[in-house]
Amino acid sequence: MTHLPPVVDELDRTILALLTANARASFVHIGQRVGLSAPAVKRRVDRLRATGVITGFTTTVRADAMGWGMEAYVEVYCDSAAPPSRMSEVARNHPEIVAAMTVTGDADALLHIRARGIEHFERVLERIRAEPFVRRTDSRIVLTQLLPGGGGGTALRPLLSRAVENAAEPG
Amino acid sequence: MTHLPPVVDELDRTILALLTANARASFVHIGQRVGLSAPAVKRRVDRLRATGVITGFTTTVRADAMGWGMEAYVEVYCDSAAPPSRMSEVARNHPEIVAAMTVTGDADALLHIRARGIEHFERVLERIRAEPFVRRTDSRIVLTQLLPGGGGGTALRPLLSRAVENAAEPG
DNA sequence: CTTGAAACGCTAGTCTT
DNA sequence: AAGACTAGCGTTTCAAG
Numbered sequence: 001m002t003h004l005p006p007v008v009d010e011l012d013r014t015i016l017a018l019l020t021a022n023a024r025a026s027f028v029h030i031g032q033r034v035g036l037s038a039p040a041v042k043r044r045v046d047r048l049r050a051t052g053v054i055t056g057f058t059t060t061v062r063a064d065a066m067g068w069g070m071e072a073y074v075e076v077y078c079d080s081a082a083p084p085s086r087m088s089e090v091a092r093n094h095p096e097i098v099a100a101m102t103v104t105g106d107a108d109a110l111l112h113i114r115a116r117g118i119e120h121f122e123r124v125l126e127r128i129r130a131e132p133f134v135r136r137t138d139s140r141i142v143l144t145q146l147l148p149g150g151g152g153g154t155a156l157r158p159l160l161s162r163a164v165e166n167a168a169e170p171g
Numbered sequence: 172m173t174h175l176p177p178v179v180d181e182l183d184r185t186i187l188a189l190l191t192a193n194a195r196a197s198f199v200h201i202g203q204r205v206g207l208s209a210p211a212v213k214r215r216v217d218r219l220r221a222t223g224v225i226t227g228f229t230t231t232v233r234a235d236a237m238g239w240g241m242e243a244y245v246e247v248y249c250d251s252a253a254p255p256s257r258m259s260e261v262a263r264n265h266p267e268i269v270a271a272m273t274v275t276g277d278a279d280a281l282l283h284i285r286a287r288g289i290e291h292f293e294r295v296l297e298r299i300r301a302e303p304f305v306r307r308t309d310s311r312i313v314l315t316q317l318l319p320g321g322g323g324g325t326a327l328r329p330l331l332s333r334a335v336e337n338a339a340e341p342g
Numbered sequence: 343c344t345t346g347a348a349a350c351g352c353t354a355g356t357c358t359t
Numbered sequence: 360a361a362g363a364c365t366a367g368c369g370t371t372t373c374a375a376g
Binding site for chain 1: 228
């Protein structure tokens with residue numbers, strides 16, 4: 001929440017690397033690798049969270065194992081008067097939209113979409129194109145991830161959160 | 172590593188939702204929410220990892236706080252004979268490429284790139300365009316993330332891993 | 343899946359540098 | 360200011376039911 005001076009030294013960077021590699025690593029384990037005691041590691045992690053460097057701890061899930069077999073990037077062309085806030089609202093209302101951003105170039109926004117299959121994707125696309133300010137869309141369906149962990153976790157959170165009323169808050 | 176029948180029931184889905192919301196949540200805490208004892212939760216999490224549904228636990232880090240202030244999606248047009256394996260190799264050799272995939276449409280591949288700033292991004296682009304089989308590139312620079320957690324964590328792993336020789340393996 | 347017990351990790355307080 | 364140490368408590372883990 002707060003925004004104190006986010007100073008990140010080499011020790012912090014190593015701790016962050018270890019935590020991104022395994023968010024469930026114990027503080028003693030991390031401490032052994034960086035030459036610190038467990039309480040010292042905890043203090044640094046607490047500070048990284050307080051300064052907003054660490055925003056959370058999440059789990060990477062294979063999307064296809066969850067039945068979300070396809071993935072696409074959709075460029076959206078809007079009417080000239082369309083405000084980004086309106087697009088943001090649309091993105092929040094469609095759980096299949098796992099990321100949304102405004103971009104440079106001809107298109108106004110870029111959406112990262114996950115769907116159960118082609119027919120599901122088509123329905124999502126129809127819903128988006130039904131928005132009054134959307135003029136047209138241009139889709140790129142993902143064929144193969146070229147890097148390991150390409151289908152990873154953070155973006156899946158909106159798709160899973162329907163199963164839980166209150167998300168668990170750390171600490 | 173193994174690929175046993177990845178059956179995922181409603182309880183598993185709830186556990187996954189809680190773990191994606193907070194990967195450091197304790198098994199007792201999760202158990203209270205789903206009406207299970209801690210060992211029962213652990214058994215299910217172990218099984219989800221063994222069947223490849225859970226691929227890891229990671230930490231979400233604000234990229235800008237780490238000095239990675241800009242983000243772009245780059246479409247790559249290749250020579251007709253360029254194999255995807257070659258593109259995969261290129262993606263692995265450039266740490267700024269946090270995701271790479273083959274896609275439908277005019278372009279052959281789509282790259283997700285993070286850079287410290289415009290000038291850094293330009294250098295990365297030059298390096299990519301210097302690859303012999305790359306014919307041209309088409310970039311979309313990200314202006315604003317429209318969903319919370321849009322700058323998130325998993326994709327940052329390659330950028331941080333240089334700080335650590337051996338990544339911590341869970342379990 | 344649960345229970346119970348031992349090992350382990352987390353965390354706050356206190357002291358040292 | 361930042362880390363080390365210690366002790367109390369919660370968690371993880373394995374055995375057995």
